[in-house]
Amino acid sequence: xxxxxxxxxxxxxxxxxxxxxxxxxxxxxxxxxxxxxxxxxxxxxxxxxxxxxxxxxxxxxxxxxxxxxxxxxxxxxxxxxxxxxxxxxxxxxxxxxxxxxxxxx
Amino acid sequence: xxxxxxxxxxxxxxxxxxxxxxxxxxxxxxxxxxxxxxxxxxxxxxxxxxxxxxxxxxxxxxxxxxxxxxxxxxxxxxxxxxxxxxxxxxxxxxxxxxxxxxxxx
DNA sequence: ATACTATATGAGTATATACTCATATAGTCA
DNA sequence: TGACTATATGAGTATATACTCATATAGTAT
Numbered sequence: 001x002x003x004x005x006x007x008x009x010x011x012x013x014x015x016x017x018x019x020x021x022x023x024x025x026x027x028x029x030x031x032x033x034x035x036x037x038x039x040x041x042x043x044x045x046x047x048x049x050x051x052x053x054x055x056x057x058x059x060x061x062x063x064x065x066x067x068x069x070x071x072x073x074x075x076x077x078x079x080x081x082x083x084x085x086x087x088x089x090x091x092x093x094x095x096x097x098x099x100x101x102x103x104x105x
Numbered sequence: 106x107x108x109x110x111x112x113x114x115x116x117x118x119x120x121x122x123x124x125x126x127x128x129x130x131x132x133x134x135x136x137x138x139x140x141x142x143x144x145x146x147x148x149x150x151x152x153x154x155x156x157x158x159x160x161x162x163x164x165x166x167x168x169x170x171x172x173x174x175x176x177x178x179x180x181x182x183x184x185x186x187x188x189x190x191x192x193x194x195x196x197x198x199x200x201x202x203x204x205x206x207x208x209x210x
Numbered sequence: 211a212t213a214c215t216a217t218a219t220g221a222g223t224a225t226a227t228a229c230t231c232a233t234a235t236a237g238t239c240a
Numbered sequence: 241t242g243a244c245t246a247t248a249t250g251a252g253t254a255t256a257t258a259c260t261c262a263t264a265t266a267g268t269a270t
Contacts, residue, residue, distance in 0.1 A: 006124035007197040009189055013122035019111035036216060050218055050257060060198065069216045069267050078199050083191045084114055085121065090182050091113040096257085122230085141246060153229060155248055174237050174246045211270100218265070226257070231269070240241100 015059035016083060020044060021052050025080060028062065032074040118166035121188060125149060126157050130185060133167065137179040 003011075016022065022065040023042050027033065033041075039049045053073060054064045062074075108116075108202045121127065128147050132138065138146075158178060160200045168181040180186075 004124060005193065006127045006198075008125045009127055009192040010122050012195045013118050013191045015151050017115050017122045019109060019115045019256095022111045022114055034216080039166070044137075045260070046217075047219075047261080048195075050216095051258080054218085060264090066217095067130075071217065077195050079191050079198075081187055083118075083195070086119045086184050086188045086191070087114040088110065090117045090164075090166065090184050090188070093182050093184075095155035125228095138242065139246080151247075152231080152249075155246095156228080159248085171247095173235090198228070212270080213268100215268075216266085216270080218263100220261105220263080222260090224259085227255080229251090229254085231250105233248100234248100236246085237245100238245075240243085 012059055012061070013083075014069060015055050015065070016080060016087075017060055018052070020048075021056060021083060022050075023085065024056070025075065028073060028075050029081065032072050034067070034070040034072045036070060036071070109117060117164055119121075120160050120166055121185060121192075121194075123157070126161060129154075129157060129161070129178065130166070130189065130203070133178060133180050134186065137177045138176040139177045141175060142180070182205070 016025075018087075020042070024044075027038060027041060035046070035049060035053065038044070038053075039046050042049075043065060044052070053062070053064070056073075057064050060072045060076055061080055064071050064073050066072075116122060121130075125147070129143060129149075129160075131141060132146060140158065144150070144151055147154075148210070149157070158167070158169070158176075161178075162169050165181055166185055167178045169176050169178050171177075
């Protein structure tokens with residue numbers, strides 16, 4: 001059975017829907033980093049970080065490439081920052097706005 | 106302990122990160138609907154739909170109000186459609202784009 | 211070769227999520 | 241009042257997720 005367009009969107013959003021993955025992505029905003037830089041910077045246990053990176057790579061949100069022992073990561077699709085920014089706006093939207101919406105009925 | 110801005114964003118994204126909730130939101134795009142209209146239209150079991158709606162209301166993505174026996178729902182923050190649209194674009198972004206990104210290193 | 215470093219992964223655990231069925235609650239209408 | 245309708249929720253189950261510790265893998269450097 002093939003993946004619906006709803007599932008495709010849900011998979012992308014799900015990959016973004018974790019505080020530590022959001023922190024990782026914002027850390028990568030400055031440029032490519034390896035696991036060994038991200039882990040201490042964000043205080044994440046190595047194997048845990050490795051699995052978060054796997055999720056981000058699988059959803060093609062970041063790309064990775066080997067450089068000797070290290071694996072470097074870089075944002076693959078900068079549109080995710082628009083999604084994160086919008087998510088922040090939705091989270092902070094005021095109750096007032098919603099009262100107005102109710103009054104429109 | 107208070108909720109970080111990362112958690113706030115993750116919570117919004119998490120509420121959006123389910124195929125059925127995305128279907129519900131797109132169905133509500135046309136205007137306010139009650140549970141009793143959504144369930145048959147999207148072929149969702151009543152109690153399951155009720156719990157999905159609870160998640161969307163808790164995250165203030167939709168607003169609800171009673172009308173006799175019925176509970177009506179309406180989109181509270183239309184910015185979520187921008188998020189869903191961007192999620193679709195990210196999901197469909199081509200490998201080519203990512204090859205370019207790698208070549209930039 | 212050995213020692214070292216960076217990352218990936220198996221195994222176990224704890225928690226969260228989605229779902230269903232049955233039942234409770236709340237409002238309507240005869 | 242009782243019968244009916246729409247929604248919410250308790251309980252149970254199955255699956256997914258996040259995390260940790262230990263170990264495997266792969267590459268570096270001596």
